[in-house]
Amino acid sequence: MWQVLFNGVSAGCSYSLVAAGFGLIYTVGRTFHVANGGVYVVAAYVAYFLSARLGLPAGVSAAVAVAAGAALGALIDVFVCRPLRLRDASTSVQLIASLGVLIVIQNLVAMVFGDTAYSYSAGTDVRVWSFGELRATPVQIAVIATSVLVSVITGCILSYTRWGSLIRAVANDKELALILGVRSEHVILGAMILGSVLTATAAVLLAYDTVLTPLMGFDAVFIGVVAFLIGGPGSFSGAWAGGLLIGIARHLATWWFSGAWQDVIVFGVLIVFLLIRPKGIVSAR
Amino acid sequence: MRTLSCKQLRKCFGGIRAVADIELEFPEPGITAIIGPNGAGKTTLVNILTGFVRADAGHCYLGKRETTQLAPHRIAQLGVTRSFQELRLVQQASVIDNVMLARPRQLGERLWRALFRVGVAVEETSSRREAIGILHALDLDDKTHALASELSYGQQKLLSLALCLATEARIIFLDEPVSGVHPELTARILSLLRGLAENGKLIIFVEHDLAAVREIADRVIVMDEGQVIADGAPADVLHRPEILEAYVG
Numbered sequence: 001m002w003q004v005l006f007n008g009v010s011a012g013c014s015y016s017l018v019a020a021g022f023g024l025i026y027t028v029g030r031t032f033h034v035a036n037g038g039v040y041v042v043a044a045y046v047a048y049f050l051s052a053r054l055g056l057p058a059g060v061s062a063a064v065a066v067a068a069g070a071a072l073g074a075l076i077d078v079f080v081c082r083p084l085r086l087r088d089a090s091t092s093v094q095l096i097a098s099l100g101v102l103i104v105i106q107n108l109v110a111m112v113f114g115d116t117a118y119s120y121s122a123g124t125d126v127r128v129w130s131f132g133e134l135r136a137t138p139v140q141i142a143v144i145a146t147s148v149l150v151s152v153i154t155g156c157i158l159s160y161t162r163w164g165s166l167i168r169a170v171a172n173d174k175e176l177a178l179i180l181g182v183r184s185e186h187v188i189l190g191a192m193i194l195g196s197v198l199t200a201t202a203a204v205l206l207a208y209d210t211v212l213t214p215l216m217g218f219d220a221v222f223i224g225v226v227a228f229l230i231g232g233p234g235s236f237s238g239a240w241a242g243g244l245l246i247g248i249a250r251h252l253a254t255w256w257f258s259g260a261w262q263d264v265i266v267f268g269v270l271i272v273f274l275l276i277r278p279k280g281i282v283s284a285r
Numbered sequence: 286m287r288t289l290s291c292k293q294l295r296k297c298f299g300g301i302r303a304v305a306d307i308e309l310e311f312p313e314p315g316i317t318a319i320i321g322p323n324g325a326g327k328t329t330l331v332n333i334l335t336g337f338v339r340a341d342a343g344h345c346y347l348g349k350r351e352t353t354q355l356a357p358h359r360i361a362q363l364g365v366t367r368s369f370q371e372l373r374l375v376q377q378a379s380v381i382d383n384v385m386l387a388r389p390r391q392l393g394e395r396l397w398r399a400l401f402r403v404g405v406a407v408e409e410t411s412s413r414r415e416a417i418g419i420l421h422a423l424d425l426d427d428k429t430h431a432l433a434s435e436l437s438y439g440q441q442k443l444l445s446l447a448l449c450l451a452t453e454a455r456i457i458f459l460d461e462p463v464s465g466v467h468p469e470l471t472a473r474i475l476s477l478l479r480g481l482a483e484n485g486k487l488i489i490f491v492e493h494d495l496a497a498v499r500e501i502a503d504r505v506i507v508m509d510e511g512q513v514i515a516d517g518a519p520a521d522v523l524h525r526p527e528i529l530e531a532y533v534g
Contacts, residue, residue, distance in 0.1 A: 162409075165386050169375050176373040179335070180387045180452055181361035 002134055004255045005248060010140040012247020013147035014202040018224030019231060019239035020151065021198030027171040027234045028191035032091065035076050035098040036199050036224070037217030038105030043069035043200035044207040044216065045109055048118055062204045069200025070193045076101055077192040082185060102217060110214035117211040143205045150201050154194065155236060167191050171234070199224075226266055230273045232280025241281040245269070286313045287348035289334065289365070289456055289487065294343035296329055296511075303329040304340070305511035313455060313487040316478060318498040318519075320491075321508035327491045328370065330508070331458050335367045336360040347456075362389070367458035368445045370491075376434040380425060380444060383433050384416040385409075387451035419447050423477070439470040446474065450481075457481070459490040463497050475501045499523060 018040065025033045047065035050056045056064075080101055084094050128135050158164040169177045170187045177184050203220070210216075223246060231242025246266055253265035273280065289311040296304040303326045311317055319327045332338035334345055336357035345353045352360050375383050420426045423443045428436060433444060442462065449457045462478070463471040471494075478488050479501050492498055498505060498519060505522045507515035515522045522528060 165378070165382060168378060169386050172375045172377070173373050175337070175357075175369070176375070178337070178357035179361055179367050179369075179373075180448065181358050181366075181389055183358050 001255075004251050006134055006136065007140070008248030008251035009244060010136075010143050010247070011206075011251065012244035013144050014206045014243075015223050015227050015246050016240045016243025017147050017150065017198045017202035017205075018220055019227035019243045020154065020236055021195040021202070022221065022224045023195075023228045023231075023233065023236070023239045024167075024191050024198070025195040026228070028167055029077075029081060029085070029188045030091070031081055031085075031098065032095045032225075033081070033098050033192075033195075034095070034221050034225075035080070035101035035105070036073070036195065037221035038076070038102045039069045039073050039196045039199050039217075040203040040220045041106055041109050041214060041217035042072050043203040044212050045113060047204045047207055048120060048212055049113075052118070052120055058208075065204050066197055066200040069203065070196045072105075073192050073196025073199075074189060077189050081192070082188075085185075085188075102221070106214045106217060113214065115214065117213050119211045120208050137209070139205075139208045143209065146201065146205055150198065151236075151240065154198060157194070158236060163187075163190060167194075223266065226270045230270060230280055232282040235280070235282045238280050238282035245281070286485075287455070288312045289345075289347055289489075291334065291345045292343055294330070294333060294345065295341050296326075296333060296338065297341055302326075302511040304333065306343070307511075307513055309506065309513065309516075311456070311487055311489060314482050314485045315503045316482045316488045316490070316501050317504045317506060318490055318492055318502035319506045319508060320493070320495070320498060321514075324510075325508040326511040327508050328460060329511075331367065331460065331489070331491060335365060335458060361452065361454070364454045365456045365458070366449045366452045366454035368449055368460055368462065370460040370464075372438075372441050372445055374433040374441060374444055374448070377432060379430050379432055380420065380436070380447075381413070381416055381429045383444060384419055384447050384451045385412060387448040388412045388416065389453055416451060419450050422450075423447050424473070439466045442466055442470070442474065446477065455485070456487045456489070459488065461492055462490055463492065463494055471497065495523060 018036075022033060022036055025031060025036065043065045046068045047061045050061035050064055051058055080097055081094065084097055089097075128137055129141070158167060166177070166182055166187045167190065169180070169182060170184050170191075174184050177187070203217075206220070224243075227242035227246045228239055229242070230245060231240065232238030246269070249265050249269055250262045253261040290309065292308050294304055294307045295302070305326075307330065319330065321327050329338060333340045336352065336355050336359070340353060343353070344351055347360075347363055347365065350363070352363065355363075375386065378386070417426065417429065420429055423446065425440065425443055425447065428440065433441065436444060442465075446459070446462065449459070459478075463474055466474065475497055478490070482488055482503075490502075502519050505515070505517065505519045506513055507522060507528055515525065515528055
């Protein structure tokens with residue numbers, strides 16, 4: 001049981017990062033940015049390519065992959081999202097455009113790498129550390145530690161820096177920010193980059209623990225969205241709570257029933273929350 | 286001293302003329318009130334002058350610089366700010382954080398300084414001191430660390446004014462600054478506005494409260510159906526029976 005919970009927490013940490021990245025972009029840019037799934041795929045594949053194919057150290061590969069994800073997030077904002085915002089495109093138009101970007105990226109990745117599933121750990125022995133009855137892989141420990149570290153840094157940026165104030169101001173009221181002379185579009189771009197960094201970090205971490213496919217971004221972003229909704233839209237800590245809950249629920253579902261029940265449980269939890277507590281676990285005040 | 290002006294300004298919404306060929310000049314400093322019935326085009330005019338709505342035709346200037354096509358944040362950076370009819374505050378931030386947000390040209394806005402904090406701490410300390418000074422002037426110093434959402438309606442109006450002051454703008458548009466505010470607080474806000482004008486700022490406010498207009502405005506502009514139908518000193522304009530009867534009740 002404890003092992004299942006630990007595995008759930010480990011997976012939940014990475015879901016939390018995706019949820020936080022998605023939530024940051026949604027609350028600031030008011031865009032249901034499913035194209036973040038594209039950032040996820042590209043970051044995971046870049047890390048894999050640099051590490052497994054070129055043989056670069058894992059840390060260097062991860063850093064470059066996160067930077068690539070951030071750059072891709074910025075490009076998507078500048079060339080797709082911003083022009084739509086400036087034309088006052090409806091949220092449904094922005095969603096369809098974002099979905100289009102995700103599909104384009106996934107297909108480009110499939111054309112470059114093929115549809116084959118890749119794995120970092122294929123053919124290698126996976127080390128396991130034991131803590132009493134609890135067994136943890138180095139990747140699981142790295143996922144938890146990195147997720148907590150990245151989240152603390154992001155939380156500090158949002159809470160204690162001028163940039164954080166600007167992001168919160170634009171998220172709260174874009175017009176108020178404008179009359180104060182704030183360049184809202186630059187702030188949204190900043191949020192898009194920060195959100196992409198969180199998503200890319202999750203992608204790189206999970207990539208070490210799972211197989212890579214061009215369609216992995218779609219699943220990741222939808223789990224992130226569910227975690228974001230369950231945690232409480234607009235709340236950074238809510239994204240964390242939602243991510244952990246989803247991670248634990250998925251692993252408990254596998255333990256009690258089978259892997260096929262994972263998504264049933266995830267969306268079941270979402271429906272229950274939407275009906276009973278629509279503002280989520282941690283409702284933004 | 287600069288003059289805010291507009292020439293042949295026109296704006297239509299679906300065939301309805303909200304602003305019809307308006308020409309106005311607002312020299313600094315002073316207090317100008319814009320009055321008129323609902324739908325007269327007052328807020329549309331303010332929206333155009335502050336960049337929130339693009340005019341269909343005509344030009345706006347700040348001094349010699351044309352501002353017609355500038356984005357709102359660019360106009361704000363030139364020293365023009367505004368409040369809205371409905372209160373616009375960062376409700377979940379503290380009072381002091383709201384005011385700090387409005388402080389212009391902060392080093393922490395530059396990415397590398399935000400990351401490495403070069404000179405940012407010193408500047409933030411100075412900026413915070415000035416923000417506290419503004420809150421003190423508005424009698425909000427005991428609410429410094431309260432959330433904006435915890436303030437009364439009247440105090441939120443004051444905080445909205447504090448944000449305008451914190452921007453250091455020389456031209457301030459206010460949309461109904463004393464509506465819904467109890468008389469004691471109204472008197473304080475009007476006194477503050479008078480003080481700002483005496484310190485060289487240009488205050489332009491949209492208001493339905495004629496008593497407030499009479500008390501502090503140097504000039505009154507009356508609008509109806511998108512046009513300026515009267516423009517002059519309150520004593521010359523507000524006593525006209527046709528203005529009182531037809532446009533302000």
